[in-house]
Amino acid sequence: MRIGIVLVAALCTTVGCGGSGSDAAGPESTTTSESAVTNRQVGVLAEVSDADTAFTYDTTAAPPGGELELEVVEGEGTTTVRLIVSGLQPDRGYAAHAHTDPCGQTGADAGPHFQNEPDPAATPDKPSTDPAYANPQNEIWLDLTTDGEGNGTAETAVPFDFADRVPASVVLHEQPATATEPGKAGSAGGRVACFTAPFRG
Secondary structure, three states: OOEEEEEOOOOOOOOOOOOEEOOOOOOOOOOOOHHHOOOOOOOEOEEOOOOOOEEEOOOOOOOOOOEEEEEEEEOOOOEEEEEEEEOOOOOOEEEEEEEOOOOOOOHHHHOOEOOOOOOOOOEOOEOOOOOOOOOOOOOOEOOEEOOOOOOEEEEEEEOOOOOOOOOOEEEEEOOOOOEOOOOOOOEOOOEEEEEEOOOOO
16 A cells, blocks of 8 residues: 655645756656645744744755755655755756655754665765665665756655665755766755755654
8 A cells, every 4th residue: 555645845736846956867757746745744944043944044045934845655665756946046957865864953963865775884074875775776866857946846766665664854965966976976065955844744
């Protein structure tokens, strides 16, 4: 039986919200169904001093009031994740990933990328850069590019579902795409925004 969960970082007021996801480095894109929506959470990006669940650490790259929508659909051995954004910087790429911890006063509070199979060599001071673990099949990458109005969409399907561990947040990074070259696999630079979003209700 398929379980659908949709978490909304902010309610997108335009159907589809425009934009396009980057799927060059990620798994094949799929389309989620509205019938899979069973849960919604709403939040809007705010400066750290005013934020509750959606934080901006760079008000130029991630303006306060920017909206995010996160959809998560779990199947048997697979998970589809869709990220929709609006009100961000126009015509700009963002690398985005699921992270292990909730957002906080700094971008670092969200911890490293969530990995289905954690890299045994990684430490809190040295996150995983091993392509065997830091890749779009073992992590959740949601790189996207906004349109002229700051709207965009990314979707990915990963070959795992969640057991006792689930991501706790989604982080937008400063780089326009996730680096995959040797030594930088899964990296994307500074953290410009974060949304605390449990991937399972």
